[in-house]
Amino acid sequence: MSTSTEARRKEVLRAIIADYIASQEPVGSKSLLERYHLGVSSATIRNDMSVLESEGLIAQQHASSGRVPTQKGYREFVDSLHEIKPLSAPERRAMLTFLEGGVDLEDVLRRSVQLLAQITKQAAVVQMPNLKVSRVKHCEVVELSPRRLLLVLITDSGRVDQRNVELDGSIDPAQTHRLRDVLNNALSGKTLAEATAELEPLVHEAAEDIRPYLRKAATVLVETLVEQPSDRLLMAGASNLTRVAREFPQGLPSIIEVLEEQVVVLKLLARVPDLGNVSVVIGEENEENQLRQASVVATGYGSPGATLGGLGVVGPTFMDYSGTMSKVSAVARYVSEILAGK
Structure with a gap:
């Protein structure tokens, strides 16, 4: 089969698919000749359609009807798309x-x-x-009262979690600020799994005056980080x-x-x-x-x-x-x- 014949049959297949998508009605050789400038006779188009049918790319639902694309025909068509149609x-x-x-x-x-x-x-x-690929973007620490903090965990996928932390003792604004810095330095850019693993050693290495607060915050954060909704x-x-x-x-x-x-x-x-x-x-x-x-x-x-x-x-x-x-x-x-x- 010549290259030109093969190319024309692909064009006929594309035309049948385009017409069927538009009308959802079987497509005949006459309508193809009327709608598309294929440059060949009706007999040639009918022959091309017979070949496409023998290859399982189109099918005739009734003896007197035109052809409809098969799933194999759609696959052939999709695989032939070298570029996606651009939007306006x-x-x-x-x-x-x-x-x-x-x-x-x-x-x-x-x-x-x-x-x-x-x-x-x-x-x-x-x-x-x-959430397995989400990373911690920021952890905000807000002092609601001397004995209560609000943790706001933000990931790069846009997830935002808020949790209250009840403290055993009072925390001052300077300690709150240091706590925020310690958490962000350790967690920022980490995946949720990495961030979870980072928290335990972080508590042991923290300055003694903020260690109790960090331990409480870390406990709440671990629950937040591993609590991944389905x-x-x-x-x-x-x-x-x-x-x-x-x-x-x-x-x-x-x-x-x-x-x-x-x-x-x-x-x-x-x-x-x-x-x-x-x-x-x-x-x-x-x-x-x-x-x-x-x-x-x-x-x-x-x-x-x-x-x-x-x-x-x-x-x-x-x-x-x-x-x-x-x-x-x-x-x-x-x-x-x-x-x-x-």
């Missing part, structure tokens, strides 16, 4: 403005999942940060899937159920690729039975070397892959930039 400048500005309105980490992520659901018309999911998933747009319910032969309720149970989707998001790359899992490629009628487009957010979590969309196999990949990638990039600046 107004789209980028609108997305960034909306996300920048978030007041804290959870608000930014909640906005990101709402935005993804809105712009892709799919069910969108985002994983709350993986992974959580934020979801939006599940109702978007009702418009394509017929595309899920096993029934839409099973898809909604797997989203709400979270465990399956969290496992998927735990396997997201490195930052900047987007994964596409199509239909039968999903390991979980409940998702084998759907496609999942996902990526990670965070900073280089420290992916905090994954985000993406779940939808029918006929989704606009190029556009969806572009939007998922853009939202992840903006979330990463906003969290880096917070």
Whole structure:
């Protein structure tokens, strides 16, 4: 087969996929000739479609109908995308403005999942940060009274924990200031596990006059640092899937159920690729039975070397892959930039 023939058949496949995504109706050779300037006869297009069908890339649902893409056809199409379709400048500005309105980490992520659901018309999911890679950014110590302190622990992923510390004796403002400096010098930049390990030797090495206060603070901090809540998933747009319910032969309720149970989707998001790359899992490629009628487009957010979590969309196999990949990638990039600046 000549290179030109192969290239044309790929173009025919792309055209069939584009038409089917737009109309959700089987695509015939006549409509391809009318919509696309392929520069060949109707007979050639029909022959190309027969070859694509024999290769399992398209299928004919009924004898008199046109063709529809198969999951193998979608995979061929996705693998042929050498670059993700860029967003327009107004789209980028609108997305960034909306996300920048978030007041804290959870608000930014909640906005990101709402935005993804809105712009892709799919069910969108985002994983709350993986605390194993979070680092201590700052530990604030506030004197509420001579015998009570407030510890505020802030991590680079935006997590904020506040704990009261009851003291056995009175502490003065100068000692409070020194206690804050000792804690920050020891903990700043450490992962939560490293920070936990750092606290015990810190108490033994501290000046005698603040050692009792440091011991109390360290006890509270250890409980805070190791008390890692289970992974959580934020979801939006599940109702978007009702418009394509017929595309899920096993029934839409099973898809909604797997989203709400979270465990399956969290496992998927735990396997997201490195930052900047987007994964596409199509239909039968999903390991979980409940998702084998759907496609999942996902990526990670965070900073280089420290992916905090994954985000993406779940939808029918006929989704606009190029556009969806572009939007998922853009939202992840903006979330990463906003969290880096917070």
